[in-house]
Amino acid sequence: MARIRQFEIAAERLQASGILESSLHLSIGQEAVAAGVCDALRRSDLITTTHRGHGHCIAKGGELAPMMGELFAKGGGYCGGKSGSMHIADPASGILGANAIVGAGIPIALGAALAFQQRGTDGVAVAFFGEGAVAEGVFHESLNIAALWALPIVFVCENNGYAEMTPVSVHLASADVAAFGAPYGIPASGVDGNDVLAVRQAAQQAVSAARNGAGPALLEARTYRWRGHYQGDPETYRTREEVEQWRERDPLRRLRAVLPGAADRFDDLDQQAMRLVNTAVDEVRGWPGTEAAALTEHVYATSA
């Protein structure tokens, strides 16, 4: 969590000061979901995520330098600097890809789960998505197929209360995303998404069931984004008080509070995360930018 937080704070700062050109959708305040879920995963498990996916990628094992490099559009970024913040992908750490289309990562993760099952491995796929994606039909199509075929997938909905500028009450006719599992007989649970231990516990249960052939699960993590939808968002759709209330529930501070005597270790972790991020930023800024030739490279795969 500390690493995610520091990564995004750094990106935010760099962008605000004009050093980083990338547009950013930050998950600050939501880190417990990424950390708690990915802690239940193996490196060989596969995830898909969204426009707000830095946290999931870091928690899954994505390295800071190539991630930051991608934001900086450097040739050494995870996507050669061609795709940016919304498209981090890395086979080595099991990141099938972040995605700029709401809901689109869900059936892709489903395909990964199909591959795990068909190849006879015990891998698990996780689709991270915001509650906004629940309104996209492909989410429901995917639930149905996952249930029919008992695929090893965990659907993780980060319900942060808003889709862009629209509150969930305006875009979803259900107070409860977990409810969407029921018609398909998919075990579903809601969890406090700012409590990393609770998230981890729920994820472990869902992941190990999926790994053992029990089929899919749906996990709704209720959380909140501290920043705007994107950096620059005027945020007219919510009050400062609301944001403040949620800042009180900072997942990092909460973890400190429940792990007694851990304050020192946490300070160390924060420091270490900050150092790692700073090192990555320094390193990456020295990298060469994406070369002009990259523009037309890899339009077609050359091997698979």
Next chain:
Amino acid sequence: MARIRQFEIAAERLQASGILESSLHLSIGQEAVAAGVCDALRRSDLITTTHRGHGHCIAKGGELAPMMGELFAKGGGYCGGKSGSMHIADPASGILGANAIVGAGIPIALGAALAFQQRGTDGVAVAFFGEGAVAEGVFHESLNIAALWALPIVFVCENNGYAEMTPVSVHLASADVAAFGAPYGIPASGVDGNDVLAVRQAAQQAVSAARNGAGPALLEARTYRWRGHYQGDPETYRTREEVEQWRERDPLRRLRAVLPGAADRFDDLDQQAMRLVNTAVDEVRGWPGTEAAALTEHVYATSA
């Protein structure tokens, strides 16, 4: 019901004897759904339906001659003979259109419901669809919006146990289509789709609630198609016994049985229906075919 039955039997016979070229998806055995639901509707209410939509169109008030004319590709058909069995549409009787794309009529009916609401009328829209359409994302997208906006729409699912050659257990991870209303708080009920009185009662309740501003409802009618998916279907996916069992539950005969002393009246109705259909067929066969010029007419609307 009698009229629907006779219409489809006639179409079937005409096609089998090579007189009618149209491909056909018959609803024989499912007539109670069309009749029961449409009996709860006004002429000014609006429906959308599917590839298996003859029954809904006739029950909604579609006239036999222009319907049969459309099957025969006559200029006097409901669509000038250009669109055929899967595309009957008629503003006068409130048929927005049958549809050859599974699930596609659902959001169109939703739009009609939006228009009723926005124009301040008390009209109700009905989307008829098969259980196969439940797997299409747009069904769920439509449920959500209908619930959010409390639109006057009734979603009527004809669950006939199969989508083409695939049984519902293979394509839907829920034994119960009505269950899909729950997450959205949409009142839903399942009904014996071969019992026209039960269908009507359920439809009346749903329609009058929608008419009175109570929002959408979902109605699942369980039924069975006696014929193949299309005329010519080898039907290897089901047993003769299964078909026979369902023929026992013939909605027409069941209605006779529950309305005591009605046998004579029903015989009359059957006779009358047959005569009407025959008259329509005779009339229509004399009509001129669609003219060559029609090929490029109405590609663009000229007024609206």
Next chain:
Amino acid sequence: MKSLKYWQSINLALLEEMRRDERVIVFGEDVGLPGGPFGATRGLQKEFGAGRVRDTPISEAAIVGMALGSSMSGLRPVVEIMFMDFITLAMDQLVNQAAKAAYMSDGSYAAPMVVRTLAGTHLKSGPQHSQALEAWVAAVPGLKVVWPSTPADARSLLKAAIRDPGPVVVIESASLYTSRGEVDVDADEVAVIGAAAVRRSGDAVTLVSWGAATVRTLAAAAMLADDGIEAAVIDARSLGPIDHAAIRASVRRTGHLVVVQDATGPCSVGSEIIATAASSYFDDLTAAPLLLCPPFAPVPSTPGLQDSYFPSPGAIAAQVRKQVSRRAEKE
């Protein structure tokens, strides 16, 4: 006359049409209270209420399907698909349903609906937020497609689209949203869909473009004029249908046809314009026509690469110089 930004003109057109015709309603993602991601629907919900201006869930297929159903039932919906890349989610409703509603019903139904959507060059948002997919919709019988390049056209084309009896896709250039232009706000200017606009006249070469590419083409034409090459610049404005007559009229004088677009080449509107020239007025061409467009690749997010991806004024001017000198050789 008043100086307005492109987005303000869109906003004004919506406002005026909603005042004029109470059947006009607006819905889409974030179009209500937030006024749209880039302001185009600002203030509408306040004036017309939450019934006529509705925030939808993220359900592109249902949005377009509802537009169709409501347009067949007495309304005149104007819906927004935030970026054209997202139209991929609504192609059934747009192409199989809306485009064919009039035809399939042999004219008993009409679908007077508008789909507004942002396309093309954008703020480096990458491969899934930058595509120019105009050819897909221009290829569909039953759809009309327009793409304004000026604030005045943003207003008059949108008005025309709203008043059209059939479905119209209005593509807007995100990169032009804050560009300014004079708009005759006192006149109820309604464009004719299907008519191109000659933005600059010239006898040396005919440049055809639309949307944001038009602005870069005009800049190129100014550079060329400095070199003594007078290029005609035609803003196609309507891509479905295309005003081939206007293009031909210019080519007849210049003999040279160059199309500049932000979409990739194959099966594009540029291909169509050039194919039509070759098929229908071959003898008016004195040299091979030319299509200036991005390489056949997705749009990268990379700031540096984006600039070499889309045809820039400098690149356009350089290519046109070559084109014109080819004639010189031939003559």
Next chain:
Amino acid sequence: MKSLKYWQSINLALLEEMRRDERVIVFGEDVGLPGGPFGATRGLQKEFGAGRVRDTPISEAAIVGMALGSSMSGLRPVVEIMFMDFITLAMDQLVNQAAKAAYMSDGSYAAPMVVRTLAGTHLKSGPQHSQALEAWVAAVPGLKVVWPSTPADARSLLKAAIRDPGPVVVIESASLYTSRGEVDVDADEVAVIGAAAVRRSGDAVTLVSWGAATVRTLAAAAMLADDGIEAAVIDARSLGPIDHAAIRASVRRTGHLVVVQDATGPCSVGSEIIATAASSYFDDLTAAPLLLCPPFAPVPSTPGLQDSYFPSPGAIAAQVRKQVSRRAEKE
């Protein structure tokens, strides 16, 4: 050599590829036990089991999305979208996701997946079951697109598609499903995607076509031969990429280019072929090229009208006669 029907060749290719490579899996609507709506997947589930050959729900977007995800994770999925009209429901997954998977990841991922789909002239099933939408996919960087017109090609192109490292759309002509042809079943024939086939040579005019239209074009060429006009017939086979070199080689000899297609005209593959001819080998053309295609209208169900909708051998021959006489006048 063995005489096979088009659908049998597809079936054979699937069978052979599944035997060869256990990563190949097949899924789609009704492809399992029923063997596909027209038999193309018959017997596969029996041989390979319900794991490798799966019946899906009616969920086109999820089908293509799963194809992508599984292809990125070690499988080689071949999925079926029953009719190309239904691809409208899967365009996001196909175009925004699969086509860009390699590019967006800068080559770290590949998406070796195949989407099979039926298109074009069909059994009078009307406007939503007959569209030829090949241009949409041919226009997308990252996708390959093939369309066989013979049983032998149905096998060898599908094999090539399955072995290709990226996403390939294989379009099949429903109207050719029961047509017969010789197939060298003992050889493991794998086509080269991107290579056209010269079906008939001739020096009078170059006819280019693909899919079911090729068969009608060949029939037209036979009629023309009776009149002493020797037409070359090129079966494009691959529409993404298009083998412009093969077309040019023929046009260089004939000077005349006529494209025959079952898709409507604007922004089509035919437009692209003609635009490329005009842009790249203008001087090889001795007369205006010609596009023979349906009128710009949806496909009616009407039996009588469908025949005048799609270019028939007679209509093709008549137009080509005119085209060739045009040269005569010019010369």
